[in-house]
Amino acid sequence: MGIAERKQEEKQEMHKRILNGARKIFLEKGYEKTSMRNIAQEINYSPGSLYFYFRDKSEIFHELHKEGFRLLLNQLKVLEKVGDPFERLKASGRVFIQFAQENKDYYNLMFIVDEPVKDSLPEGFQIGEEAISYMQGMVKECQQKGKFKDMDTEYFTFLIISVVHGICALFCKHRNTSFSGKTDEELMENGYEAFVALLEKS
Amino acid sequence: MGIAERKQEEKQEMHKRILNGARKIFLEKGYEKTSMRNIAQEINYSPGSLYFYFRDKSEIFHELHKEGFRLLLNQLKVLEKVGDPFERLKASGRVFIQFAQENKDYYNLMFIVDEPVKDSLPEGFQIGEEAISYMQGMVKECQQKGKFKDMDTEYFTFLIISVVHGICALFCKHRNTSFSGKTDEELMENGYEAFVALLEKS
DNA sequence: TTGTTTTGTTGAACACTGTTTAATAATATT
DNA sequence: AATATTATTAAACAGTGTTCAACAAAACAA
Numbered sequence: 236m237g238i239a240e241r242k243q244e245e246k247q248e249m250h251k252r253i254l255n256g257a258r259k260i261f262l263e264k265g266y267e268k269t270s271m272r273n274i275a276q277e278i279n280y281s282p283g284s285l286y287f288y289f290r291d292k293s294e295i296f297h298e299l300h301k302e303g304f305r306l307l308l309n310q311l312k313v314l315e316k317v318g319d320p321f322e323r324l325k326a327s328g329r330v331f332i333q334f335a336q337e338n339k340d341y342y343n344l345m346f347i348v349d350e351p352v353k354d355s356l357p358e359g360f361q362i363g364e365e366a367i368s369y370m371q372g373m374v375k376e377c378q379q380k381g382k383f384k385d386m387d388t389e390y391f392t393f394l395i396i397s398v399v400h401g402i403c404a405l406f407c408k409h410r411n412t413s414f415s416g417k418t419d420e421e422l423m424e425n426g427y428e429a430f431v432a433l434l435e436k437s
Numbered sequence: 438m439g440i441a442e443r444k445q446e447e448k449q450e451m452h453k454r455i456l457n458g459a460r461k462i463f464l465e466k467g468y469e470k471t472s473m474r475n476i477a478q479e480i481n482y483s484p485g486s487l488y489f490y491f492r493d494k495s496e497i498f499h500e501l502h503k504e505g506f507r508l509l510l511n512q513l514k515v516l517e518k519v520g521d522p523f524e525r526l527k528a529s530g531r532v533f534i535q536f537a538q539e540n541k542d543y544y545n546l547m548f549i550v551d552e553p554v555k556d557s558l559p560e561g562f563q564i565g566e567e568a569i570s571y572m573q574g575m576v577k578e579c580q581q582k583g584k585f586k587d588m589d590t591e592y593f594t595f596l597i598i599s600v601v602h603g604i605c606a607l608f609c610k611h612r613n614t615s616f617s618g619k620t621d622e623e624l625m626e627n628g629y630e631a632f633v634a635l636l637e638k639s
Numbered sequence: 640t641t642g643t644t645t646t647g648t649t650g651a652a653c654a655c656t657g658t659t660t661a662a663t664a665a666t667a668t669t
Numbered sequence: 670a671a672t673a674t675t676a677t678t679a680a681a682c683a684g685t686g687t688t689c690a691a692c693a694a695a696a697c698a699a
Contacts, residue, residue: 242667242675249676267469270656281678283659292657347549347610367616386634389616390627394604397628398596401603405595408549414569414591425592426599432588433635444646444696451647472685483649485688494686 250288252278257295258302262340266296296344303341307334308366320376325431327373328399332423335403343407346400370396383437398430452490454480459497460504464542468498498546505543509536510568522578527633529575530601534625537605545609548602572598585639600632 256277260269271292275282289295310330317323335342371392377383383391402423414422458479462471473494477484491497512532519525537544573594579585585593604625616624 246676271658272656282657283679284677286658287676347606386631387627389619390624390631393607393616393624393628394600394631397603397607398600398632399603400607401599401601402596404549404606405599405602414595417591422592422595425589426595429588429592429596430600433639436639437635441696448647473687474685484686485650486648488687489647 246288253280253285253288253295254298258299261296261299261344265340266344299341300344303338303345304366306338306341307331307345310334320373320380321382321434324370324373324377324395325434327370328395328427328431329424331399332402332427335406336420336423339407342403347404347407367392367396383434386437399427402426448490455482455487455490455497456500460501463498463501463546467542468546501543502546505540505547506568508540508543509533509547512536522575522582523584523636526572526575526579526597527636529572530597530629530633531626533601534604534629537608538622538625541609544605549606549609569594569598585636588639601629604628 253274257269257274260273260277263269264273271282271285274295275285285295289298310333311327314323314326314330317326371388374383374388374392374395378386378388406419406423417425455476459471459476462475462479465471466475473484473487476497477487487497491500512535513529516525516528516532519528573590576585576590576594576597580588580590608621608625619627
């Protein structure tokens with residue numbers, strides 16, 4: 236069955252080619268302002284053909300959604316070596332914020348834009364749940380070492396996620412231009428360090 | 438000039454009528470899924486007529502955007518009587534979170550949806566800046582009373598805003614379903630209280 | 640009360656959108 | 670070589686925001 240095999244490979248190549256074109260346009264113009272015709276034109280295809288490879292526009296988007304999660308998780312992975320859970324926790328936040336800074340559009344696609352959430356939760360959320368239990372695990376480790384002892388694990392985890400996401404979300408929406416002189420990056424990093432300082436006192 | 442006066446009043450009435458129809462549809466279906474034709478139909482008008490009163494769809498939206506801010510500020514206003522700045526600060530966060538819970542769609546319009554941000558900042562942002570300096574004032578008051586003494590005022594203010602917004606943003610996007618059993622409201626309130634606990638230790 | 644100008648309102652049109660589909664071309668199977 | 674499968678396309682459909690020429694209504698001037 237060499238032919239069917241080659242066929243499948245060709246199909247996968249086309250799949251990739253569409254995704255590459257779509258990624259470029261999506262990250263350039265955002266979800267709403269990207270049209271199927273834009274994507275098709277980018278790779279010199281007819282708009283209708285896209286529907287041979289993807290059910291609809293949101294399916295293309297979700298593929299990139301997952302891509303973003305893989306990217307982020309890879310960056311978080313290097314922290315596995317950090318032995319002390321509190322240090323690892325603090326560093327995770329920094330990595331997360333850095334990811335948002337360097338991949339603002341991905342961050343938007345992953346955590347803010349909600350257009351194609353629709354009915355069935357996208358697979359990205361499965362990874363999202365993993366990420367949450369990963370965080371919760373770290374918090375628990377910290378607590379076993381005496382940190383945040385009087386805190387409820389779940390609520391505290393939720394708080395930490397909220398802090399980091401809040402910082403990134405404000406950044407992604409440029410909702411933080413009202414602070415004198417300081418750049419977005421300064422605000423984010425020092426705002427986070429202020430939180431770390433609170434944690435350290437706890 | 439009694440006639441011109443009446444004319445202006447009539448125009449304002451039409452303005453309001455459009456806004457009322459638009460509010461209903463916007464809060465029902467969100468920004469993207471609301472069309473000018475939807476709004477026109479709601480008030481039995483022709484779509485083109487809307488453009489006699491508003492430059493475009495986003496201008497209608499911004500009017501409601503401002504409306505949301507006025508609503509929120511009114512709710513925050515009752516806290517003026519709270520003498521102790523730290524108590525006032527803590528209560529402000531609770532009020533803010535409650536506002537998001539009770540006006541999820543407004544919150545989306547005000548702080549998350551970015552479709553019509555476009556070029557010139559909407560007037561809502563002027564109010565936003567006021568809100569920020571209001572927060573910063575509270576933090577300063579706290580610091581004068583000995584709280585958060587070793588913290589940078591601006592970064593610390595930014596952190597507080599990030600925490601509260603993060604909690605609300607996760608809620609508005611239903612990105613917090615991965616916590617066992619707990620309802621959204623429980624998570625938000627107890628997550629925030631966990632933060633308050635951190636502040637109190639500081 | 641005329642005629643004129645200003646103010647509102649409308650339907651039709653334009654250029655776009657996501658998506659479907661019938662026709663067609665290209666390829667694989669028999 | 671004939672048939673069946675797979676891939677591609679242009680055209681069409683119903684929707685979008687927005688513009689505009691035509692038209693009606695009211696206000697003003699004579």
